Amino acid sequence: MDIFLSLAFTIIFSxxxxxxxxxxxVCRVLKHKDIRDYGxxxxxxxxxxxxxxxxPAAATLLCDLAKGVLAVVICRLVVTNSFGVTFFHDDKFIGYLAGFFVMLGHIFPVFYGFHGGKGVLIAATTLIAIDPLTCAFSVAVFAIVLAATKYVSVGSICAAIAYPVFTPIVQxxxxxxxxxxxxxxxxxAIGLLIIYMHRPNIKRLMNGTENKFGSKKKA
Incomplete structure (x- = not known):
């Protein structure tokens, strides 16, 4: 019963x-506009x-940093301390589960017509709370690829590939x-979800129409 409650709480809350x-x-509060209508x-x-x-970008970053970390920390505290449950003798698994579903909520938000972001930042912030070393390696891949290509999407996809590669190595x-x-x-699963959400970017990369980092896109 505690296992069921642990899974249900983690999935629904996250x-x-x-x-x-x-x-x-943030954009509604600061700009009184819907970011989904622009860029x-x-x-x-x-x-x-x-x-x-x-x-607004800095405010969004801070909120997303807090959201990803809090989702993992709260679920681990509730499941481990309140329900007394661990999976596979490791409290990281419940963190990954929380991370996956907080990403799903971010990408397909029930409060906003199931239309949200791509989930890259949320994946990174949840990983900070789950496995900081793997996070550091994945972010390093993102930074190197971004510096080399100037494409955020390419950096994100490469980091998504690196994430499950570094996970077993580190652990x-x-x-x-x-x-x-x-x-x-x-x-x-998290890495594949990130790549799946970059389908439009992959098409634009193939067509040569993807924006490079730092370029302005007209609203």
Missing amino acids: YLFGSLNSAII SNNAGLTNVLRVFGKG LFIIKGDGVLANTLMAT
């Missing part, structure tokens, strides 16, 4: 918490930066924790 889209809320029509950090500038040989297979499967 999804609803993720549905509180930071980009949409790439994406309710994510990159589009906020391109359309409304550094101030087997550095952290030496339990539940590596289950954690790697969850990391793979």
Whole structure:
């Protein structure tokens, strides 16, 4: 029963918490506009930066950082401390589950017609709370690819591929924790979800119409 309650709480809480889209809320409060009506029509950090500038983008970043970390921390505290449940002798798994569903909420928010962002930043912030070392490696891949190509989308896709690659390496040989297979499967699901959400970017890259980082896109 406690296992069922743990899973149900993690899935429902994380999804609803993720549905509180930071980009949409920040732009409505600061600019009285819906970010989905401008730029790439994406309710994510990159589009906020391109359309409304550094101030709203910084506020969105801070809110998303808090949302990803809080979702994981709250679920781990409730499941481990209140329900007394751990999966695979490792409290990381419930973090990955929370991370996946907070991403789903961010991408398909029930409060905003199931139209949200791509989930890259949320994936990164949840990983900060779950596995900081894997997060550091994945962010390094993103930064290197972004510097080399100037495409945020390419950096994001490469980081999404690196995420499930670094997860078993770090957890087997550095952290030496339990539940590596289950954690790697969850990391793979998160990475595939990020790549899936970049389908329009992949098409624009193939067509040569994808915006480079720092370029302005007309609203």
